Each structure stands twice: as C-alpha cells, then as structure tokens.
Amino acid sequence: MTAPNGQAWLDMYASMLRIRLFEEQVNDLYTSARMPGLAHLYIGEEAVAVGVCAALRDDDYITSTHRGHGHCLAKGASVDRMFAELLGKEAGYCKGKGGSMHIADQQKGNLGANAIVAGSVGIATGAALSAKKRGTDQVAVCFFGEGALGQGLMYECMNMASLWKLPVVYVCENNLYNEYTHYLETTAGDISQRAASFGIPTHESDGQDVRGVHAAAAEAVRRARAGEGPSFLLFRTYRQKGHHVGDIDRAYYRSKEEERKWAEERDPLKVFGEALVAEGVFDAVAFERVEEEVRTQIAEGVKFALEAPYPQPEEVAMDVYA
Amino acid sequence: MPEQAVAGRQLTMAEAVREAIAEEMRRDPTVFLMGEDVAEAGTPFKVLKGLLEEFGPERIMDTPISEPGFTGIGLGAAMTGMRPVVDIMFGDFLFLALDQIANQAAKVHYMSGGTLKAPIVIRTTLGATRRSAAQHSQSLHAIVSHIPGLKVALPSTPYDAKGLMKTAIRDDNPVVIFEDKMMYTVKGSVPDGDYTIPFGQADVKRSGDDITLVATSSMVFVALAAAEMLAKEGISAEVIDPRTTVPLDVRTLVDSAIKTGRAIVIDEGYQSYGVTAEIASVITEGAFYNLDAPVRRMGAMDVPIPFSPALEDLTVPTADRVAGLARELCRKGN
Numbered sequence: 105m106t107a108p109n110g111q112a113w114l115d116m117y118a119s120m121l122r123i124r125l126f127e128e129q130v131n132d133l134y135t136s137a138r139m140p141g142l143a144h145l146y147i148g149e150e151a152v153a154v155g156v157c158a159a160l161r162d163d164d165y166i167t168s169t170h171r172g173h174g175h176c177l178a179k180g181a182s183v184d185r186m187f188a189e190l191l192g193k194e195a196g197y198c199k200g201k202g203g204s205m206h207i208a209d210q211q212k213g214n215l216g217a218n219a220i221v222a223g224s225v226g227i228a229t230g231a232a233l234s235a236k237k238r239g240t241d242q243v244a245v246c247f248f249g250e251g252a253l254g255q256g257l258m259y260e261c262m263n264m265a266s267l268w269k270l271p272v273v274y275v276c277e278n279n280l281y282n283e284y285t286h287y288l289e290t291t292a293g294d295i296s297q298r299a300a301s302f303g304i305p306t307h308e309s310d311g312q313d314v315r316g317v318h319a320a321a322a323e324a325v326r327r328a329r330a331g332e333g334p335s336f337l338l339f340r341t342y343r344q345k346g347h348h349v350g351d352i353d354r355a356y357y358r359s360k361e362e363e364r365k366w367a368e369e370r371d372p373l374k375v376f377g378e379a380l381v382a383e384g385v386f387d388a389v390a391f392e393r394v395e396e397e398v399r400t401q402i403a404e405g406v407k408f409a410l411e412a413p414y415p416q417p418e419e420v421a422m423d424v425y426a
Numbered sequence: 427m428p429e430q431a432v433a434g435r436q437l438t439m440a441e442a443v444r445e446a447i448a449e450e451m452r453r454d455p456t457v458f459l460m461g462e463d464v465a466e467a468g469t470p471f472k473v474l475k476g477l478l479e480e481f482g483p484e485r486i487m488d489t490p491i492s493e494p495g496f497t498g499i500g501l502g503a504a505m506t507g508m509r510p511v512v513d514i515m516f517g518d519f520l521f522l523a524l525d526q527i528a529n530q531a532a533k534v535h536y537m538s539g540g541t542l543k544a545p546i547v548i549r550t551t552l553g554a555t556r557r558s559a560a561q562h563s564q565s566l567h568a569i570v571s572h573i574p575g576l577k578v579a580l581p582s583t584p585y586d587a588k589g590l591m592k593t594a595i596r597d598d599n600p601v602v603i604f605e606d607k608m609m610y611t612v613k614g615s616v617p618d619g620d621y622t623i624p625f626g627q628a629d630v631k632r633s634g635d636d637i638t639l640v641a642t643s644s645m646v647f648v649a650l651a652a653a654e655m656l657a658k659e660g661i662s663a664e665v666i667d668p669r670t671t672v673p674l675d676v677r678t679l680v681d682s683a684i685k686t687g688r689a690i691v692i693d694e695g696y697q698s699y700g701v702t703a704e705i706a707s708v709i710t711e712g713a714f715y716n717l718d719a720p721v722r723r724m725g726a727m728d729v730p731i732p733f734s735p736a737l738e739d740l741t742v743p744t745a746d747r748v749a750g751l752a753r754e755l756c757r758k759g760n
Contacts, residue, residue: 165506199539208538215505216538220529226498227530233499234506237458237484244502257525260495267490423540424574426598 108158108318110385116158116314117380118394120150120373123174125402126183130173130190130204134349138410139190141203146174148344151372152277153178155317156245156337159325165213165231165244167224170205171343172217175247180212183401187409194415195408201415201423213242222248222255225274229261232272232328243328245273245321251282253291253298262334266302271328273321274299274336277311279343284357299336311339312372342366434585434617440473440610442584443549446591447474447511449620451481454509457595460487460496461513469513471551471610493522497548501531501600504546509595514550517566517604523548524569531600532575546601547594552580553606553644553694554742560730563738565643565694568701570602571671577601577625578672582646584614586669589623596622606644606694626673630682634664637688637752640679640705641667644742645692645724651745652752661756671701679705680712687718688755692743697725719755724748 108116127147133139146153149171157166157178168175176186181197189196190204197207208216215231218224228246235242252258253276265272282290296306305327307320317339324335344367346354354363368374380386437445451457459477461469465488468475478486489496493514500510514520520527531544552565571578577599581587587605594601631646632653641649646667653663664682668675683689689709691702702723709721727741 167502197539198537198541201539202537206537208534208542210538210541215502216534216542218530220525223525223530226495226500226526227502227505229495230499230502230504231506232502234503234508237503238456238507257494257498260490260492261499263490263492264495264499423536425577426535426540426543426545 112158113315113380113385114390114394116154116318117376117386118398119154119158119178120314120376121395121398122183122401123150123153123177124373125398126173126177126186129402129406131345131349133190133406140192143190143204143349144171144347145345145349146171148366148371149277149279149311149341150174151314151317151376152275152311152339152341153247155314156247156275156321158318159321160243160245163213164242165215165228166247167215167228167244168217168247169221169224169249170217170219171249172205172207172247176207176209176214176217179209179214181207181209181214183405184408187405188412191409191412192414193409193412194419195412199415199419222252222257225252225258225261229265229270229272232265232270233268235271241271241329243271243273243325245275247275247277250276250278250287250291250295253295254282259298262299262302262304262336265334266304269331269333271331272334273324273328274334275321276336276338277341278338279341281343281347281357283347284351286357296336296338304334304336306336306338308338309340311341312370312375314372314376342370434615436613437584437616438610439584439587439605439612439614440471442588442616443473443591443605444475444477445616446588447595448477448480450592450595451485456507457509457511458485458487459511459513460489460500462489462491462515464488464513470515471607473610493519494526497523497526498530500546501526501544504544505534505542509545511547511549511595514548516562517550517552518561518564520550520566520569527570527576527600527602528573532573535599536575543598544600545598548600548602550602550604551607552604553608554726554731555738556607557733557735557738559733563731565604565726567602567604567671568695568699571701571704575600576672577670579603579625579670580643581605581669582609582643582667584612584616586623586629588616589621590669592620593622593625597625604643608644623669625670626675628666628668628675628678630664630678631667632663632665634662634686636662636686636756637664637690638679638682638686639663639665639690639692639748639752640709641665641692642671642694642701644694648743648745648748649692652748655745655749656752659753661752663752668705674705674708676708676712679709683709683713683721684716687716689721690724690748690751690755691721692724692748694726694742696728697723698728700725722751722755724751
C-alpha cells in the first residue's frame with residue numbers, strides 16, 4: 105500500500121467526522137425517545153476505526169463490538185441503512201433483527217458487531233484461518249476494547265493464531281473504562297506483554313492520532329497479507345461519553361476534569377483537523393465542504409430511517425435457519 | 427423399515443462416522459476437521475483413525491485444549507466459506523464452548539437478517555455407563571436443542587450415523603451431532619456409496635400396535651430389547667427413533683401414539699426439563715384424545731453421574747425398567 109496523500113487524509117477526516125455526527129445524531133434520537141434499546145457511543149475513539157479500516161480492502165474482514173457504529177461506518181457501511189437498523193426498520197442491515205449491537209455487512213467484509221465482550225475474537229481468527237485455507241490474501245481485523253482482555257477466549261485464539269501464523273490483526277482500543285470501572289482496577293501487568301508472550305508482534309501508540317494508527321495498521325496488515333502472521337495493536341484512546349447513552353452521572357468513576365481534558369486537548373477530530381490546516385492540506389473552504397457533505401448525508405440518512413417501514417410480523421420467524 | 431434390514435457391508439458406528447467424514451472431505455475441499463487429538467491420535471475412541479494420512483494436517487487439525495477458542499475459530503471459518511467439523515471430545519465439554527455455540531453460531535444468521543451463514547458441524551459424544559464419572563458421562567443434547575438456530579442429530583445405528591453426518595456437513599446451519607461413546611463398536615449394515623438422511627425424519631425401528639416407545643441414541647437399543655421382552659408377553663411395542671431432536675418429526679410420533687394409545691419417551695439426558703419432557707408434551711398435545719394412558723418419561727436420574735458401577739447403572743433407563751413401565755401402562759389401558 106502506498107503512503108496516503110492529501111486526498112486520502114481528507115477522506116479519513118471525512119470518515120471520522122461521519123462517525124462523530126452519526127453518533128451525535130444517535131444520541132439525539134435516543135434521548136428524544138425515537139430510538140429503542142441501547143446505544144454505546146464511539147465518540148472520541150474515531151481515529152482508531154478510521155485509521156485501521158483505511159488500511160484494509162473491501163474484501164478484508166472485520167469483527168466489531170457493542171460499541172461498533174464507528175467500525176461499521178469506517179468499513180464502508182452506509183449511513184441510511186445503519187440508522188434504519190438502529191431504529192429496527194426493515195431497510196436496516198439486519199432487517200431490524202440485530203439492532204445497534206449486531207450490525208453486519210457482508211458486502212464490506214463486516215462479520216458483525218458482537219454484544220458479548222470478546223465474543224468475536226474466535227470469528228475474526230476463524231475468518232483468518234479461512235482466508236489462509238482458501239488461498240486468498242485477505243486479512244481479518246478484530247476490534248475489541250480493553251475490557252475484552254478479561255476473557256479467556258482472547259488468549260486461546262491468540263495462541264492458535266500465532267501457532268498457525270494466521271492473517272489476523274488484533275486491535276485493542278484502550279478507552280480506559282470497562283463499562284464503569286477503570287481498567288487498572290481489572291487488568292494486571294502489561295497489556296502488550298500478554299500478546300507478546302504468544303510470540304505475536306505488538307505495537308502501542310496514541311489512538312487519537314489517526315495517521316499514527318494508520319501507519320501501525322498498514323504495517324500489521326502488510327505482515328498478515330505476506331503470510332507473516334498475526335499482530336497486536338494497542339491504542340490509547342478515550343470514551344468521551346458514558347458506557348451507554350443513559351450513563352449520564354459518571355462522577356463516581358471519573359472526574360469532569362479528566363473528561364474535559366480528553367475532549368478539549370485530545371479529541372481526535374480536533375487534533376487531526378488542526379494538523380491538516382497547519383500543514384496546508386486543509387483550508388477553511390475544504391473543511392466547510394466536507395462538513396456540509398457529511399451533515400447532508402446524516403440528515404438524509406436519519407430522514408430515510410425515520411420514514412422507513414418496520415418489518416412485517418411474519419418476519420419474526422424468518423431467518424432462524426438458513 | 428429398520429435399517430438392519432438394508433443389505434450392505436457390516437460397519438461399526440465408528441467406521442460409519444469416519445467414512446461419512448472422509449467421503450465429504452473428498453467431495454468438498456472446504457470441509458475440514460479440527461479438535462483435540464483428532465490427527466495422529468484419531469480421537470481417544472479412534473473414530474478418526476487414518477484421516478490424517480489421507481488428508482494431511484491442513485485438513486485434520488489438532489488444536490490446543492481450548493474448546494471455546496477452536497469452536498469460535500471454526501465458526502469464523504464457517505462464516506467465510508469453509509465447512510468445518512469441530513470435534514468436542516466429550517459432550518460435557520460443550521459447556522466450555524456454549525457461548526460460541528449458543529450466543530454466536532446459533533444466532534448469526536438471524537441477527538444478520540439472513541445475510542451471514544454458519545455451516546459448522548459440532549460433533550461430540552453422549553452416554554453414561556463407561557465409569558467415567560460426572561464430568562465425562564453426560565448426555566447434553568437437551569441443552570443445545572433448547573437454542574433456536576441450532577439443529578441437533580443423534581444417530582443410533584451405523585447406517586444413521588453415516589447418513590446424518592453427511593446431511594450435517596452439507597447443511598447451511600450449525601448442527602450439533604451426538605454419538606454414543608458406548609456404541610462405537612456396535613456393527614450394522616451400511617450400503618456402499620453416497621446417501622444422506624434428511625433431518626426431521628423419524629425412523630420406525632420396530633412396528634407395533636399396543637404402545638409407542640420413542641427412544642433416542644443409546645436408548646434405541648434399550649427400547650428394542652424391551653420390545654422383544656414385551657412381544658413374548660403378547661404386548662406389541664412400536665419403537666421410533668426421532669434421529670433429530672431439532673427439527674423434530676412431530677407427525678410420525680403423534681401418529682404412532684394415536685395408533686397405539688400409549689407412549690413412553692426414553693432418552694439418556696437428565697429427565698427434568700429434558701428431551702423426554704418436550705417429546706412427551708408434543709405427543710400429548712397432538713394425541714391427547716386418543717391416549718389411553720398418560721405419556722411417560724424415562725430419562726437419566728437427576729443426579730451428577732456417579733463413578734461406582736453399583737451406582738452408575740441405576741441412573742440410566744434399562745430394558746427391564748422400560749418393559750416394566752410399558753406393562754403397567756398397557757394393563758391400565760385395558
């Protein structure tokens with residue numbers, strides 16, 4: 105893969121902005137009681153999904169998490185069908201049967217968001233095994249949060265991925281909180297060492313810097329494609345909002361000052377946007393154009409989803425078996 | 427007709443399973459097998475002996491002792507174009523892998539609105555009386571039969587074992603197939619060449635008029651032995667093997683109960699909340715007005731399976747006890 109140029113950076117910025125505005129819209133839909141269920145917002149972590157997915161081809165695989173809207177969008181899902189799924193509409197990616205935590209998009213290699221923490225590690229690793237068996241050079245990326253490090257499945261799969269040199273990239277988003285508990289209260293030792301002990305190369309860096317994320321992902325994907333086996337990428341990031349939209353009062357587990365600092369000083373869109381302007385890649389006009397395009401897309405997507413019909417009752421018993 | 431009447435070679439249950447897998451692997455290059463000690467060892471029961479030599483380590487894969495991990499990896503491979511057969515050595519170990527089976531494999535097709543498929547076969551074992559104690563003797567097919575999205579097969583003869591395994595491998599859904607470890611050396615007729623047995627089609631193993639004995643897996647021979655004893659006393663028992671608990675051939679079971687007016691359901695899973703309860707209920711709902719006696723359940727005792735032979739043998743239905751209950755029901759109805 106050649107190094108990204110100015111246009112590619114603009115595209116990544118637009119992709120991050122799309123996720124941000126999508127999530128703000130989700131928050132609005134949820135708090136105005138137009139969206140049922142749960143919503144786990146990805147705001148503040150956009151650089152990880154976008155930086156990693158920009159290093160992938162359409163036919164590469166990803167698996168995602170309960171906080172998965174960002175991964176799905178970054179891998180190419182369309183805003184309108186995403187919103188439709190979140191609202192439980194027939195036009196959604198899963199005909200309204202999956203909802204926010206289960207968006208899958210086979211056309212773009214998205215094998216599904218997963219509401220069991222670490223639940224998709226086997227699926228991603230198995231997709232990598234499959235790619236190897238079928239003789240393709242596809243790569244699988246497994247996104248998970250640092251909370252998934254508590255699950256034994258993770259280590260069973262990393263062991264096999266290393267033994268069998270599978271083309272899988274494990275992407276750990278350390279957003280500091282396992283739901284409402286700081287990860288240092290739940291996580292002993294050094295995170296990267298856990299993967300390193302299986303002989304898996306590791307990389308750790310700032311998850312708020314999309315270009316850094318992209319460079320690390322591109323190298324891990326290159327290795328995987330070349331048959332050199334799995335990698336483990338650990339990105340330090342921050343969940344700006346609560347565990348889910350209803351998690352408003354967070355003072356018992358983290359300070360307002362901490363939230364302010366990450367939002368004002370380490371926001372991935374702000375960091376990237378300012379850098380692009382400073383480097384002359386991005387001027388005010390380009391910025392406005394991108395924002396207008398994305399805002400229009402979001403507005404049209406929400407409108408589409410709100411107006412779309414619900415599934416017919418007979419749909420409830422369909423798709424249980426293939 | 428009972429499969430014993432089909433002309434063909436005599437194969438053991440183990441040979442029939444192995445032949446089914448080998449033929450499917452020759453037919454379809456996406457089929458592969460993974461699990462603990464499946465390659466050189468060919469499983470502790472030697473069921474898969476010789477497959478490594480024919481297909482090599484890429485397709486007969488030994489895994490670490492990581493049931494959740496390799497079940498999940500099998501699932502991911504199934505979702506992306508392969509047809510894995512995942513070997514879980516003892517049915518008891520299903521509990522280790524249940525998240526991957528019940529929360530993941532069973533739901534992926536539905537949750538994705540029908541876009542993703544998981545053609546994975548999980549082959550495992552059931553059955554007590556092997557003196558293996560509480561963690562290597564359970565019959566847990568009810569657990570997986572409870573979860574929508576899974577299919578569950580339980581062969582009771584070499585013929586059924588081969589045909590059901592082939593159907594399982596070709597099915598586009600996750601299938602859990604249970605083999606009774608005590609029956610691997612039992613021989614039966616298996617015709618040459620390719621055949622499959624459709625899921626959801628019960629097999630009448632013996633025809634009769636006075637009472638229906640519905641039996642699964644290991645309990646089919648128990649029921650047949652009971653029927654033989656009863657025949658000598660002038661009681662004609664029909665023995666039906668559903669062969670798959672999901673899908674269940676309700677029609678055949680209900681029709682038989684309507685004909686005989688009495689039914690006992692015999693299964694080696696724990697009795698409470700089990701396969702016997704579900705099948706008894708289905709029969710009662712369908713045949714109630716034609717029944718002469720309540721439909722009765724005979725499952726394994728609701729105890730952790732004990733080690734001592736003196737105790738273990740008490741936990742599983744026997745031909746004597748099945749015949750005794752059948753006699754009682756037939757007397758009451760007359």
